[in-house]
Amino acid sequence: MNRDELADEWGGELLFLSEEYYDKCIVGAVEMFGRPPLVCYDKQLLLATMVERGMESMEEALEYFEFNVLGAWMGESTPVFLVGDRIIEERGEQ
Numbered sequence: 784m785n786r787d788e789l790a791d792e793w794g795g796e797l798l799f800l801s802e803e804y805y806d807k808c809i810v811g812a813v814e815m816f817g818r819p820p821l822v823c824y825d826k827q828l829l830l831a832t833m834v835e836r837g838m839e840s841m842e843e844a845l846e847y848f849e850f851n852v853l854g855a856w857m858g859e860s861t862p863v864f865l866v867g868d869r870i871i872e873e874r875g876e877q
Contacts, residue, residue: 784809786822793820798860800824800852808832810865819860826864 785806786799793812796819799805808828812820826848833844853864 784811789822796820796860797822798857798862800862804836805829805832813863821860822862824862824864826866829864 786797786803786809789809789812790797797812799809799822805824808824810823810825813823814820829852830841830844830848833847834841838844838847855861
C-alpha cells in the first residue's frame with residue numbers, strides 16, 4: 784500500500800513520513816474514537832529500509848528511529864509503528 788492509495792481510502796487528514804521510500808513500510812491506517820485516522824508503519828521494515836538507505840547498522844537505525852521518528856510529535860495525526868518480527872515474515876520479506 785502506498786500513500787496515494789491510503790489517502791484515497793481515508794482522506795486527506797493522514798500524516799506520512801516525509802521520505803516516500805518509506806511508503807513500502809506502510810501497513811495501513813488505524814482508528815481511534817475521537818481522533819483522526821493514523822498511518823501505521825511496520826517498524827522492523829522501516830529499520831531495514833534505513834539500513835538499505837545508508838545507516839551503518841540496525842543499531843544505528845534504531846537509535847535514529849527512536850530519537851528522530853518515534854520521538855517526533857507531529858500533532859494528533861503523528862504516525863504509529865507496529866512492532867513485531869511476524870509482520871515481515873507474513874509479507875514474505877526478510
